[in-house]
Amino acid sequence: MGNIDYILEMDNIVKEFPGVKALDGVTFKVKRGEIHCLVGENGAGKSTLMKILSGVYPAGTFSGKIILDSTEQHFNKISDSERAGIAIIYQELALIPELTIYENIFFGHELGKGQFIDWNETIVQAKEMLKRIHVNINPETKIKDVGVGVQQLVEIGKALSKNVKLLILDEPTAALSEVDCDNLFQILRGLKEQGVTCIMISHKLREVISIADSITVLRDGKTIISIDATERKVGESEIIKYMVGREIKDIYPKRKGIKVGDVCFELKNWTAFDPNKGRKILRNIDFYVRQGEVVGIAGLMGAGRTEMALSIFGNTKHYDTKGALYVNGVKRTFNSPERAIAEKIAYVTEDRKGNGLILIQDIKFNTTLANLKQLLKGFFINEHEEVHVAKKFFDEVGIRAQSIEQSVGTLSGGNQQKVSLAKWLFSAPKLLILDEPTRGIDVGAKFEIYTIMNELVKRGVSIIMISSELPEILGMSDRIYVMSDGTMTGVLDAKDATEEKIMEMATA
Structure with missing residues (x-):
């Protein structure tokens, strides 16, 4: 074991806040050139540990050692860790929407001599950086004009432009589509081949298993275990057991003895035009929910799922809507959330x-x-x-x-x-719309949310669940509608649904 090449060793890290010991003797070791996933429930101490590593919490505010490249480090601010070759990308991206891609990549470490910035060289180097992260786009494009998947990659490009050797990604896939996730993981594997070491925090255990060389589990501010995922196959149930301290055999609890009733909500030929974007965002949607039913809505990002929910729930975005909306067979019009709430409809936002x-x-x-x-x-x-x-x-x-x-x-x-x-x-509510109800939360909290959903259904509440996580859609829905480009491309009974069928419809 003595010949293992560790780029990073964090030894016996203790961090306290008033009344709370956030980290209690954490040990965390990362091998050079690996993708190391850090997992644990919310509040386990993952983000606190990474904030210590990146200099957000300066030396002296915690105890323990940080050893990078065999040298003990004392980071007093973020710029200290950046100079040492560490970069962190948070879930909330730190890009400036009104600036171009090339301006964002070199923001804070502009290229030039003296007081002048060499914009031509900046654009040339930005193009090279975009090639490195497989983004085929004009670097003069403004950040606000590209999707969140490209923005995530621009953040990685920004980190690489600082000659990073240890890249930390905090929930990098939380807002990404399946396609963007696959693309991101391809980039990370490419960076690994180029000698960049990655630490990734994630709640999505399937992704962890697919990408990780090593997995470290934190629970209640302590290191529970570090697993070498290259030596043996690691399963979700094993990680869950270490994360929550108990075994959760089925993360999607089954509903038993629920009697589904009559149709309680329906859309017929529902169409919505967004005057700000100057285009139709929903086209001729037919959709219904029965009492005591969980209806899943799947689709890629931009398919129109959230837009449909907002058009139902009082139309806060002021879309021009056509078609008919029925509550318990009676035609209704909701021009404000108050009207929707009065009809016992509720909407839990994705944000x-x-x-x-x-x-x-x-x-x-x-x-x-x-x-x-x-x-x-x-x-x-x-x-x-x-x-x-x-x-x-x-x-x-x-x-x-x-x-x-x-x-x-x-x-x-x-x-x-x-x-x-x-x-x-x-x-x-009698109808509860849940938009990405488990985004960015850990597996234990997910299980609790699912249990609450089942209890509500037992009481006769109907649920519309929008989710980008296909296992969640398959595990919790009675029926599944699939959306693509503002239209419904299909509906499946849960017993007939598979990830392949859903993806086929979602890309139609």
């Missing part, structure tokens, strides 16, 4: 941080936000009742926090998602 929650406010405030009318006593909110409601849903959805007074911004992704769910459960 919980941007649109779903008010992060600076506490759990209590966010939980009661969608149904404040019920708490009014004259012109004032009944604070005693507000506390009662918040505690009820806090317990019902299993939020892990110090109290209902804790700020939502300090919660893990999984617990934020539970607050977002609690907010809409307080409105007592």
